[in-house]
Amino acid sequence: MSKADIPFSDGEAYERAMGQWSRVVGKTFLDWLDVPKGLRWLDVGCGNGAFTEEIIERCAPIRVIGVDPSNDQLTYARARSAAAEFRVGNAQALPFDDDEFDVAVMALVISFVPDPAKAAAEMVRVVRPGGLIASYMWDYPAGVPNYPILAAAKSMGIDPPVPPSATFSQHDTMRHLWEGAGLEAINTRVIRIPVSYSDFDDFWMSYAVPVGTQGKLIYSMSPNAREQLRSCLREQLPTSADGRITYEAFANAVSGRVPE
Numbered sequence: 001m002s003k004a005d006i007p008f009s010d011g012e013a014y015e016r017a018m019g020q021w022s023r024v025v026g027k028t029f030l031d032w033l034d035v036p037k038g039l040r041w042l043d044v045g046c047g048n049g050a051f052t053e054e055i056i057e058r059c060a061p062i063r064v065i066g067v068d069p070s071n072d073q074l075t076y077a078r079a080r081s082a083a084a085e086f087r088v089g090n091a092q093a094l095p096f097d098d099d100e101f102d103v104a105v106m107a108l109v110i111s112f113v114p115d116p117a118k119a120a121a122e123m124v125r126v127v128r129p130g131g132l133i134a135s136y137m138w139d140y141p142a143g144v145p146n147y148p149i150l151a152a153a154k155s156m157g158i159d160p161p162v163p164p165s166a167t168f169s170q171h172d173t174m175r176h177l178w179e180g181a182g183l184e185a186i187n188t189r190v191i192r193i194p195v196s197y198s199d200f201d202d203f204w205m206s207y208a209v210p211v212g213t214q215g216k217l218i219y220s221m222s223p224n225a226r227e228q229l230r231s232c233l234r235e236q237l238p239t240s241a242d243g244r245i246t247y248e249a250f251a252n253a254v255s256g257r258v259p260e
Contacts, residue, residue, distance in 0.1 A: 021145045021195055022108055025251050026051045028191045029107070029136045030058050033255060038062045039102035043084075044091050044123060045109030049077025052084050055105075065101075067094065091119040099128040106135040108251070110174070111163040120181040129260040133183055136191065136253035140169040143250040145195045146207055146214040152232040153217055156225070160217050174254040183256030192250040199243040200234060 037060040043052045046066030055064055067089035068074055074086045089095045091106070091113050104123040106113075113119045123133045138144040140163060141151075150160045167173050171188060178186050197203040207214045218226060237245050 021193065021249060022050050023054060024193045025136065025138075025191050025249075026054045026107055027058065028193070029134075029251075029253055030054060032189060032191070032253065033103075033105075033132065033134055035059060035103060035132060040100070041065070042067065042094075042096070042101045042104040042123070042126060044094070044104060044106045044119070045112070046077060046086065046107075047073045047109075049074075049080050049084065049086065051105075051107040052077060052086075053081050056081060056083050061103075065096075067091070092122060094122045094126050096126045098125055101127050101131065103127065103132045103134070105133075108137055110135050110137050110177075111140055111165045111169045113168075114164050116165050116168045116177055117180060120177055124181050124183065124258055127258050129258050131258045132255060133178070133181070133258065134253070134255035135174065136251045137169040137174070138249065138251045139171070139190075140166045143169075143252075145249040147249070148203075148233060148237055148247070149207055149214045149217065149229070152229055152236055155232055155236070156228060158217070158221075158225075160214075169252060171252045174252055178254050178256045181256075182259060184259050186254065186256040188252065188254045190250055191253055192248055195247055195249045197245040200237070200239070200245065203237065203245050204230065204233070 039061055041055050041061040041064040043055060043064065043066040046052045046068045049066060052064060052066040055061060064084045066077055066084055066086045069088065069090055071088060074088065077086050087095065092115055104127045110116050127133055141147055153160050168177060175186060175188050208218055209215050221229065238247050239245050
């Protein structure tokens with residue numbers, strides 16, 4: 001995968017735009033999994049290490065490795081956590097032996113993987129029999145934290161860029177993917193979180209960064225179109241009397257066990 005094909009390559013920019021909400025939904029996801037402490041974890045598509053850090057703090061793993069195709073993201077991840085190991089790697093060809101982990105997770109990644117079925121099969125391969133495979137993804141497009149930008153662009157006649165495997169963010173599709181990978185004891189849930197900004201400038205500055213779908217969209221616009229987008233957002237965002245902006249984001253989660 002070339003650098004141009006990586007949707008999130010700037011760890012600091014990702015943290016500003018999406019990381020704060022990724023951590024909130026990640027905590028709920030880990031509480032839902034409710035796995036024992038002292039296990040061997042693999043974080044597939046670990047990005048800047050935000051979720052890896054949550055694994056360390058909440059699950060006390062005996063070992064945790066994060067894998068991501070972006071060197072820039074991994075540089076940020078290594079700076080934030082010395083307790084994990086981080087490697088460059090592809091979700092569709094994981095650089096590990098069979099049965100090497102107890103848990104493999106994919107946090108907010110699966111819609112950006114060209115072949116999710118291959119990635120699921122790879123996680124099954126590297127996790128021991130009886131081990132856990134789990135994933136969660138913002139429900140695209142209505143559930144993602146940056147949905148207001150996507151909706152405003154749509155109202156302007158602009159089609160936002162779509163992740164290559166966007167349909168795999170849907171609840172039923174994720175379950176079918178886990179079933180196709182041969183997993184057992186499959187569970188799913190929807191995780192809903194509030195998204196809040198102090199005012200419009202706080203909202204805009206969070207997303208007007210060159211990462212992800214919203215960043216690519218905004219930076220591809222002419223100055224006039226960008227200003228029109230800002231005007232549309234001011235009209236469409238749910239804003240309280242004190243200027244605060246609050247709405248809901250939601251993600252779908254799935255887990256399953258490798259057959260023994």
